[in-house]
Amino acid sequence: MADSESAVLAEVSDGIMTITLNRPDHGNAWNGPMVRGYFNLLEQASRSPEVRAIIVTGAGKAFCVGGDGAKLQAVAQTGDIKSAADQPYWFPLSIGKPIIAAINGACFGIGLQQALVSDIRIASADAKFSTAYARRGLVAEMGMSWLLPRLVGTGHATDLLLSARLVRAAEAERMGLVNKVVPASDLMAEARAYAAMLVENCSPFAMRAIKQQSFEDLTRRFHDSFEHSVKLLDEAFLAPDFKEGMASWQERRPPQFPALPPELALIAHDHSAS
Structure with a gap:
């Protein structure tokens, strides 16, 4: 088994791919095999008609403790910062x-x-x-200074980036860093229940469009966003998913939305808008 395969595991069931970062003895520290394996699995999931939602978690007691210590030490000594990824680290957004x-x-x-x-x-x-960076003599990397303020506001983001202090789950929920906190024993069941809700009720075409729309509209002016949404809505009204969504609602049955076609697997973000 290749290193990238053993560093990340995947299972597909009921329309959900569950991806597990699998270096538990190292706190699932991020290294080359892990990033390549994870991004490859994300692309497989995006292209598979059997997958409609993705869950990512960590093996053992950690989700991911950050960059692999040995790799970071080598960078500190040599200055070699060559990326281990074939894709940009914002690849999940695509x-x-x-x-x-x-x-x-x-x-x-x-x-x-x-x-x-x-x-x-x-x-x-x-x-x-x-965030960890300030306590390692580093800056906010990989878009963190863009992502955090939009999620938790500038005050919380500046605090988290400057102090790199530890934030427990309850505080993370209060500031909006996470959507929900549940008991440890319920975590995967809760994540699967949420994913199953999407699989059973939501149009893959609509979810893809909304995901792209929500990200790119973060940097659009309101009126530009409004006009863009009108164009998208006109297209959606003519698509088969709208007809099925209305029919299933009126007939009080579960919708039977088609799988996302392969040509829509990846989102090509409009960099002029973002």
Whole structure:
């Protein structure tokens, strides 16, 4: 088995791919095999008609404690900062299917950044968070200074980035860093229930469009966003998913939405808008 395969595991069931970061003896520290394996699985999920929602979690007691210590030490000594990833670290934002981060423990540095580029964050009561960078002599990396203020506001974001202090799950929920906190024993069941709700009730086409729309509208002016939504709505009214959504609602039955076609697997974000 290749290193990238053993560093990240995947299981598909009932329309959900569950991806597990699998270096529990190292706190699921981020390294080359892990990032390549994770991003490859995300792309597989995006292209598979059998997958409509994705869950990512960590093996053992951590979600991801950040960058691998040995790699960071080598960078400190040599200055070699070559990326281990074939894709940009915001790659999850280009996946045309919803990604739910089931945060089971320590979520630090690049682990937090990957949680932020997921769409929904459900945390165990045991979870804890830190940006980590300022305490390692680093800056806010991989878009963190863009992502955090939009999620928790500038005051909380500046606090978390400057202090790199430890934030427990309850505080993370209060500031909006995570969507929900549940007991540790309920975490995966809660994440699967949320994913199943999306699989059973929501149009893959609509979820993809909303995911792209929500991200790109963060930097659009309101009137531009409004006009863009009118264009998208006109297109959606003519699409088969709208007809099925209305028919299933009127007939009081579960919808039978088609799978996302392969050509829509990845979102090509409009960089002029973002």
